[in-house]
Amino acid sequence: MTTSIKKLIVKNVLSQDLATRDSVKNLFQLINSSKEDTIVLDFAQVKSITRSFAHEYLCYRDNSDKIIEEINLSPWLKKMFLVVDKSEREPIIERSSMKVIML
Amino acid sequence: MESSLDLGLVDSYLLFCQYREECNKNSVMDLAKCDWLYPTSLLPLIAFMKEKKDSITYNPPLLQEVNNYIKLIMGEIDPVYKLSSYLPIVSLPSSIQEQDNVLKKIYDCHNNGKYFGGENAFKYMIGELVGNIYEHSKFNNAFVMAQHYGKRSENPFAEISFFDDGITIPGSYAKVGMVFEDDEALIRAINGLSTRGKERGFGLGTNVRLVTEGFKGQILVVSRNAAILIGKGVQNLYKLSEPHILQGTLISVRIPISEKEVQLYDYIN
Numbered sequence: 001m002t003t004s005i006k007k008l009i010v011k012n013v014l015s016q017d018l019a020t021r022d023s024v025k026n027l028f029q030l031i032n033s034s035k036e037d038t039i040v041l042d043f044a045q046v047k048s049i050t051r052s053f054a055h056e057y058l059c060y061r062d063n064s065d066k067i068i069e070e071i072n073l074s075p076w077l078k079k080m081f082l083v084v085d086k087s088e089r090e091p092i093i094e095r096s097s098m099k100v101i102m103l
Numbered sequence: 104m105e106s107s108l109d110l111g112l113v114d115s116y117l118l119f120c121q122y123r124e125e126c127n128k129n130s131v132m133d134l135a136k137c138d139w140l141y142p143t144s145l146l147p148l149i150a151f152m153k154e155k156k157d158s159i160t161y162n163p164p165l166l167q168e169v170n171n172y173i174k175l176i177m178g179e180i181d182p183v184y185k186l187s188s189y190l191p192i193v194s195l196p197s198s199i200q201e202q203d204n205v206l207k208k209i210y211d212c213h214n215n216g217k218y219f220g221g222e223n224a225f226k227y228m229i230g231e232l233v234g235n236i237y238e239h240s241k242f243n244n245a246f247v248m249a250q251h252y253g254k255r256s257e258n259p260f261a262e263i264s265f266f267d268d269g270i271t272i273p274g275s276y277a278k279v280g281m282v283f284e285d286d287e288a289l290i291r292a293i294n295g296l297s298t299r300g301k302e303r304g305f306g307l308g309t310n311v312r313l314v315t316e317g318f319k320g321q322i323l324v325v326s327r328n329a330a331i332l333i334g335k336g337v338q339n340l341y342k343l344s345e346p347h348i349l350q351g352t353l354i355s356v357r358i359p360i361s362e363k364e365v366q367l368y369d370y371i372n
Binding site for chain 2: 014015017019020021022023026047048050051052053055076079080083086087089091092093095097098099100101102103
Protein backbone atom coordinates (compact mmCIF):
# COMPACT_ATOMS: atom_id res chain seq x y z
CA MET A 1 0.00 0.00 0.00
CA THR A 2 1.36 3.43 -0.90
CA THR A 3 0.76 6.70 0.84
CA SER A 4 0.16 9.81 -1.22
CA ILE A 5 1.95 12.89 0.01
CA LYS A 6 1.43 16.56 -0.64
CA LYS A 7 3.85 19.26 0.39
CA LEU A 8 2.69 22.74 1.28
CA ILE A 9 5.07 25.62 1.83
CA VAL A 10 3.43 27.63 4.61
CA LYS A 11 5.09 30.89 3.66
CA ASN A 12 3.61 30.65 0.17
CA VAL A 13 0.18 29.37 1.17
CA LEU A 14 -0.28 31.88 4.00
CA SER A 15 2.44 34.35 4.90
CA GLN A 16 5.87 34.53 6.47
CA ASP A 17 4.11 35.99 9.52
CA LEU A 18 1.54 33.68 11.04
CA ALA A 19 -0.92 35.81 12.94
CA THR A 20 -4.64 35.12 12.87
CA ARG A 21 -6.89 32.19 13.63
CA ASP A 22 -8.69 32.74 10.34
CA SER A 23 -5.54 31.99 8.39
CA VAL A 24 -5.34 28.62 10.18
CA LYS A 25 -8.85 27.88 8.97
CA ASN A 26 -7.79 28.74 5.42
CA LEU A 27 -4.79 26.44 5.72
CA PHE A 28 -6.85 23.50 6.93
CA GLN A 29 -9.53 24.01 4.30
CA LEU A 30 -6.73 23.41 1.83
CA ILE A 31 -5.34 20.46 3.77
CA ASN A 32 -8.63 18.73 4.42
CA SER A 33 -9.86 19.13 0.86
CA SER A 34 -6.73 17.58 -0.64
CA LYS A 35 -6.87 13.98 -1.83
CA GLU A 36 -3.50 13.03 -0.34
CA ASP A 37 -3.31 11.16 2.96
CA THR A 38 -0.20 12.87 4.22
CA ILE A 39 0.50 16.56 4.20
CA VAL A 40 4.00 17.84 4.72
CA LEU A 41 3.95 21.40 6.01
CA ASP A 42 7.17 23.23 5.33
CA PHE A 43 7.65 26.11 7.77
CA ALA A 44 10.86 27.35 6.15
CA GLN A 45 11.28 31.13 6.16
CA VAL A 46 8.37 31.69 8.53
CA LYS A 47 9.46 34.70 10.55
CA SER A 48 6.87 35.18 13.28
CA ILE A 49 3.92 33.53 14.93
CA THR A 50 1.30 34.63 17.42
CA ARG A 51 0.00 32.58 20.30
CA SER A 52 -3.46 32.63 18.75
CA PHE A 53 -2.22 31.17 15.49
CA ALA A 54 -0.24 28.47 17.29
CA HIS A 55 -3.23 27.50 19.46
CA GLU A 56 -5.62 27.34 16.52
CA TYR A 57 -3.11 25.37 14.48
CA LEU A 58 -2.70 22.73 17.19
CA CYS A 59 -6.47 22.41 17.56
CA TYR A 60 -7.00 21.91 13.83
CA ARG A 61 -4.00 19.62 13.45
CA ASP A 62 -5.09 17.36 16.28
CA ASN A 63 -8.57 17.05 14.81
CA SER A 64 -7.56 16.52 11.19
CA ASP A 65 -7.96 13.14 9.49
CA LYS A 66 -4.75 13.75 7.57
CA ILE A 67 -1.29 12.75 8.65
CA ILE A 68 0.51 16.04 9.09
CA GLU A 69 4.28 16.25 9.14
CA GLU A 70 6.00 19.49 9.99
CA ILE A 71 9.42 20.27 8.62
CA ASN A 72 11.80 23.21 9.01
CA LEU A 73 10.21 24.34 12.27
CA SER A 74 12.62 26.85 13.74
CA PRO A 75 13.35 26.71 17.48
CA TRP A 76 11.41 29.95 17.71
CA LEU A 77 8.26 28.35 16.29
CA LYS A 78 8.66 25.18 18.32
CA LYS A 79 8.85 27.31 21.44
CA MET A 80 5.52 28.97 20.68
CA PHE A 81 3.82 25.60 20.26
CA LEU A 82 5.31 24.59 23.58
CA VAL A 83 4.08 27.79 25.22
CA VAL A 84 0.55 27.12 24.01
CA ASP A 85 0.69 23.59 25.31
CA LYS A 86 1.91 24.52 28.76
CA SER A 87 0.39 27.93 29.44
CA GLU A 88 -1.05 28.50 32.85
CA ARG A 89 -3.40 31.34 33.51
CA GLU A 90 -2.44 33.83 36.18
CA PRO A 91 -4.29 37.06 36.87
CA ILE A 92 -2.51 40.03 35.31
CA ILE A 93 -4.43 42.60 37.34
CA GLU A 94 -6.58 42.56 40.46
CA ARG A 95 -9.35 44.99 41.20
CA SER A 96 -8.25 45.38 44.82
CA SER A 97 -4.89 46.79 43.76
CA MET A 98 -6.29 49.27 41.26
CA LYS A 99 -6.97 52.93 41.82
CA VAL A 100 -10.56 53.68 40.85
CA ILE A 101 -11.16 57.03 39.15
CA MET A 102 -14.51 58.45 38.09
CA LEU A 103 -14.36 60.39 34.84
CA MET B 104 -4.68 74.48 27.74
CA GLU B 105 -1.37 72.64 27.56
CA SER B 106 0.01 71.65 24.19
CA SER B 107 -1.34 68.41 22.77
CA LEU B 108 2.27 67.31 22.45
CA ASP B 109 2.51 66.90 26.22
CA LEU B 110 -0.51 64.68 26.69
CA GLY B 111 -0.39 61.18 28.18
CA LEU B 112 -2.60 58.32 27.03
CA VAL B 113 -5.61 59.13 29.20
CA ASP B 114 -5.42 62.86 28.48
CA SER B 115 -5.16 62.09 24.77
CA TYR B 116 -8.34 60.06 24.98
CA LEU B 117 -10.01 62.87 26.92
CA LEU B 118 -8.95 65.32 24.20
CA PHE B 119 -10.91 63.25 21.69
CA CYS B 120 -13.90 63.28 24.08
CA GLN B 121 -13.63 67.05 24.34
CA TYR B 122 -13.70 67.56 20.56
CA ARG B 123 -16.56 65.09 20.26
CA GLU B 124 -18.59 66.78 22.98
CA GLU B 125 -18.14 70.22 21.43
CA CYS B 126 -19.14 68.85 18.05
CA ASN B 127 -22.23 67.17 19.47
CA LYS B 128 -23.30 70.52 20.93
CA ASN B 129 -22.80 72.77 17.91
CA SER B 130 -22.34 70.40 14.94
CA VAL B 131 -18.91 71.88 14.26
CA MET B 132 -15.75 69.84 14.49
CA ASP B 133 -13.37 72.68 15.10
CA LEU B 134 -9.79 71.50 14.95
CA ALA B 135 -8.36 74.84 13.76
CA LYS B 136 -6.22 75.27 16.87
CA CYS B 137 -5.26 71.65 17.13
CA ASP B 138 -1.47 71.41 17.21
CA TRP B 139 -1.18 67.63 17.27
CA LEU B 140 -3.21 64.49 17.63
CA TYR B 141 -1.69 61.31 18.89
CA PRO B 142 -3.21 58.05 17.64
CA THR B 143 -5.19 57.74 20.88
CA SER B 144 -7.08 60.91 19.97
CA LEU B 145 -6.97 60.55 16.24
CA LEU B 146 -8.35 57.07 15.66
CA PRO B 147 -11.68 57.46 17.52
CA LEU B 148 -11.93 60.95 16.02
CA ILE B 149 -11.65 59.47 12.54
CA ALA B 150 -14.48 57.05 13.23
CA PHE B 151 -16.64 59.76 14.79
CA MET B 152 -16.16 62.12 11.85
CA LYS B 153 -16.81 59.38 9.32
CA GLU B 154 -20.10 58.67 11.06
CA LYS B 155 -21.10 62.34 11.26
CA LYS B 156 -19.58 63.70 8.11
CA ASP B 157 -22.88 64.57 6.44
CA SER B 158 -24.19 66.45 9.47
CA ILE B 159 -21.25 68.47 10.75
CA THR B 160 -19.16 71.38 9.63
CA TYR B 161 -15.48 70.75 9.73
CA ASN B 162 -12.83 73.34 10.48
CA PRO B 163 -9.53 71.67 9.66
CA PRO B 164 -6.33 72.16 11.63
CA LEU B 165 -4.32 75.14 10.49
CA LEU B 166 -1.19 73.03 10.77
CA GLN B 167 -0.80 71.15 7.50
CA GLU B 168 0.77 68.08 9.07
CA VAL B 169 -2.24 67.56 11.32
CA ASN B 170 -4.63 68.45 8.56
CA ASN B 171 -3.24 65.73 6.29
CA TYR B 172 -4.16 63.04 8.77
CA ILE B 173 -7.70 64.27 9.06
CA LYS B 174 -8.16 64.37 5.28
CA LEU B 175 -7.99 60.61 5.26
CA ILE B 176 -11.40 60.29 6.79
CA MET B 177 -13.07 62.69 4.47
CA GLY B 178 -12.18 60.57 1.47
CA GLU B 179 -10.06 63.33 0.01
CA ILE B 180 -7.17 60.98 -0.61
CA ASP B 181 -6.94 57.27 -1.30
CA PRO B 182 -7.48 54.63 1.39
CA VAL B 183 -4.58 54.72 3.74
CA TYR B 184 -3.41 51.20 3.54
CA LYS B 185 -2.56 51.67 -0.12
CA LEU B 186 -0.26 54.49 0.88
CA SER B 187 1.13 52.92 4.01
CA SER B 188 4.74 53.43 3.03
CA TYR B 189 4.44 56.98 4.26
CA LEU B 190 1.11 57.26 6.03
CA PRO B 191 0.96 55.52 9.37
CA ILE B 192 -2.79 54.88 9.65
CA VAL B 193 -4.13 51.57 8.44
CA SER B 194 -7.85 51.07 7.89
CA LEU B 195 -8.69 47.42 8.47
CA PRO B 196 -10.70 45.93 5.60
CA SER B 197 -13.81 44.05 6.63
CA SER B 198 -12.84 41.06 4.51
CA ILE B 199 -11.21 38.32 6.53
CA GLN B 200 -9.32 37.22 3.41
CA GLU B 201 -7.39 40.47 3.44
CA GLN B 202 -6.13 40.14 7.01
CA ASP B 203 -2.70 38.83 6.14
CA ASN B 204 -2.23 41.45 3.45
CA VAL B 205 -3.11 44.28 5.75
CA LEU B 206 -0.88 42.93 8.49
CA LYS B 207 1.98 42.78 6.00
CA LYS B 208 1.36 46.41 5.10
CA ILE B 209 1.53 47.39 8.76
CA TYR B 210 4.76 45.45 9.25
CA ASP B 211 6.32 46.88 6.09
CA CYS B 212 5.29 50.38 7.01
CA HIS B 213 7.18 50.10 10.29
CA ASN B 214 10.35 48.30 9.19
CA ASN B 215 9.10 45.05 10.70
CA GLY B 216 9.16 46.57 14.17
CA LYS B 217 12.82 47.55 14.09
CA TYR B 218 12.14 50.51 16.38
CA PHE B 219 9.26 48.89 18.25
CA GLY B 220 11.07 46.31 20.38
CA GLY B 221 12.14 44.16 17.46
CA GLU B 222 10.37 42.06 14.87
CA ASN B 223 8.98 39.32 17.07
CA ALA B 224 7.52 41.47 19.80
CA PHE B 225 6.09 44.02 17.35
CA LYS B 226 4.48 41.42 15.12
CA TYR B 227 3.13 39.51 18.11
CA MET B 228 1.47 42.64 19.48
CA ILE B 229 0.01 43.75 16.16
CA GLY B 230 -1.04 40.25 15.13
CA GLU B 231 -2.81 39.41 18.39
CA LEU B 232 -4.64 42.71 18.75
CA VAL B 233 -5.71 42.92 15.10
CA GLY B 234 -6.82 39.29 15.32
CA ASN B 235 -8.93 40.15 18.36
CA ILE B 236 -10.66 42.93 16.45
CA TYR B 237 -11.62 40.57 13.64
CA GLU B 238 -12.68 37.77 15.96
CA HIS B 239 -14.77 39.68 18.46
CA SER B 240 -15.68 43.24 17.56
CA LYS B 241 -18.04 43.10 14.55
CA PHE B 242 -16.73 46.50 13.46
CA ASN B 243 -17.78 48.85 10.71
CA ASN B 244 -14.61 50.86 11.02
CA ALA B 245 -11.31 49.81 12.51
CA PHE B 246 -7.94 51.50 12.41
CA VAL B 247 -4.39 50.80 13.47
CA MET B 248 -1.71 53.44 13.76
CA ALA B 249 1.84 53.27 15.03
CA GLN B 250 4.21 56.15 15.14
CA HIS B 251 7.45 57.40 16.64
CA TYR B 252 7.81 60.65 18.46
CA GLY B 253 11.56 60.67 18.75
CA LYS B 254 12.18 64.15 17.47
CA ARG B 255 9.49 65.74 19.56
CA SER B 256 10.59 64.69 22.97
CA GLU B 257 13.58 64.33 25.25
CA ASN B 258 12.33 60.85 25.94
CA PRO B 259 11.40 59.43 22.54
CA PHE B 260 8.55 56.98 22.48
CA ALA B 261 6.27 55.14 20.13
CA GLU B 262 2.51 55.12 20.36
CA ILE B 263 0.51 52.31 18.79
CA SER B 264 -3.27 52.44 18.80
CA PHE B 265 -6.01 50.08 17.76
CA PHE B 266 -9.57 51.32 17.46
CA ASP B 267 -12.76 49.63 16.37
CA ASP B 268 -16.36 50.84 16.50
CA GLY B 269 -17.74 47.38 17.18
CA ILE B 270 -19.71 45.75 19.98
CA THR B 271 -17.15 46.54 22.72
CA ILE B 272 -15.55 44.16 25.20
CA PRO B 273 -18.54 44.11 27.61
CA GLY B 274 -20.81 43.69 24.59
CA SER B 275 -18.78 40.75 23.33
CA TYR B 276 -19.18 38.96 26.66
CA ALA B 277 -22.88 39.82 26.87
CA LYS B 278 -23.42 38.34 23.43
CA VAL B 279 -22.63 34.90 24.82
CA GLY B 280 -24.54 35.43 28.08
CA MET B 281 -21.60 36.58 30.19
CA VAL B 282 -22.98 39.81 31.61
CA PHE B 283 -20.61 41.97 33.65
CA GLU B 284 -20.34 45.59 34.65
CA ASP B 285 -18.16 47.28 32.02
CA ASP B 286 -15.16 47.73 34.31
CA GLU B 287 -15.36 44.12 35.44
CA ALA B 288 -15.50 43.00 31.80
CA LEU B 289 -12.25 44.83 31.06
CA ILE B 290 -10.51 43.29 34.07
CA ARG B 291 -11.67 39.82 33.02
CA ALA B 292 -10.60 40.36 29.42
CA ILE B 293 -7.09 41.33 30.52
CA ASN B 294 -6.99 38.37 32.90
CA GLY B 295 -7.85 36.04 30.05
CA LEU B 296 -11.54 35.20 30.26
CA SER B 297 -12.50 34.04 26.79
CA THR B 298 -15.94 33.88 25.24
CA ARG B 299 -14.80 30.74 23.45
CA GLY B 300 -13.26 28.37 25.95
CA LYS B 301 -10.68 28.25 28.70
CA GLU B 302 -7.74 27.54 26.40
CA ARG B 303 -8.23 30.90 24.70
CA GLY B 304 -8.21 34.52 25.78
CA PHE B 305 -4.48 35.07 26.22
CA GLY B 306 -4.10 37.78 23.56
CA LEU B 307 -4.88 40.91 25.54
CA GLY B 308 -3.28 39.77 28.79
CA THR B 309 -0.02 38.74 27.18
CA ASN B 310 0.12 42.08 25.44
CA VAL B 311 -0.41 43.89 28.74
CA ARG B 312 2.59 42.00 30.16
CA LEU B 313 4.64 42.53 27.01
CA VAL B 314 3.99 46.28 27.01
CA THR B 315 4.33 46.97 30.72
CA GLU B 316 7.10 44.53 31.68
CA GLY B 317 8.85 43.96 28.36
CA PHE B 318 8.71 47.40 26.80
CA LYS B 319 8.44 49.20 30.16
CA GLY B 320 5.57 51.15 28.66
CA GLN B 321 1.92 51.88 29.34
CA ILE B 322 -1.27 50.45 27.90
CA LEU B 323 -4.71 52.02 27.90
CA VAL B 324 -7.85 49.99 27.18
CA VAL B 325 -11.11 51.89 26.71
CA SER B 326 -14.36 50.12 25.98
CA ARG B 327 -17.85 51.51 26.52
CA ASN B 328 -18.16 52.81 30.11
CA ALA B 329 -14.77 51.78 31.42
CA ALA B 330 -11.07 52.21 30.87
CA ILE B 331 -7.93 50.72 32.36
CA LEU B 332 -4.44 52.22 32.34
CA ILE B 333 -1.54 49.97 33.29
CA GLY B 334 2.13 50.80 33.47
CA LYS B 335 5.03 50.84 35.87
CA GLY B 336 3.54 51.75 39.24
CA VAL B 337 0.18 52.55 37.64
CA GLN B 338 -2.97 50.46 37.68
CA ASN B 339 -5.92 52.79 37.18
CA LEU B 340 -9.51 51.76 36.62
CA TYR B 341 -11.70 54.49 35.12
CA LYS B 342 -15.47 54.49 35.34
CA LEU B 343 -16.60 56.67 32.47
CA SER B 344 -19.65 58.93 32.49
CA GLU B 345 -21.51 60.24 29.45
CA PRO B 346 -19.03 62.61 27.81
CA HIS B 347 -16.31 59.97 28.01
CA ILE B 348 -18.12 56.79 26.99
CA LEU B 349 -16.75 55.06 23.90
CA GLN B 350 -19.01 53.04 21.63
CA GLY B 351 -16.20 50.80 20.54
CA THR B 352 -12.83 49.71 21.82
CA LEU B 353 -9.59 51.63 21.89
CA ILE B 354 -6.30 50.03 22.87
CA SER B 355 -3.28 52.31 22.97
CA VAL B 356 0.26 51.61 24.03
CA ARG B 357 3.17 53.90 24.61
CA ILE B 358 6.61 52.42 24.71
CA PRO B 359 9.99 54.05 25.13
CA ILE B 360 12.22 53.77 22.08
CA SER B 361 15.08 51.44 22.80
CA GLU B 362 17.71 49.67 20.76
CA LYS B 363 17.29 46.65 22.98
CA GLU B 364 15.18 43.86 21.53
CA VAL B 365 12.35 42.70 23.75
CA GLN B 366 12.47 38.97 24.46
CA LEU B 367 8.91 37.99 23.65
CA TYR B 368 8.91 34.62 25.36
CA ASP B 369 9.81 36.14 28.72
CA TYR B 370 6.34 37.68 28.82
CA ILE B 371 3.92 35.30 27.18
CA ASN B 372 4.45 32.09 29.13
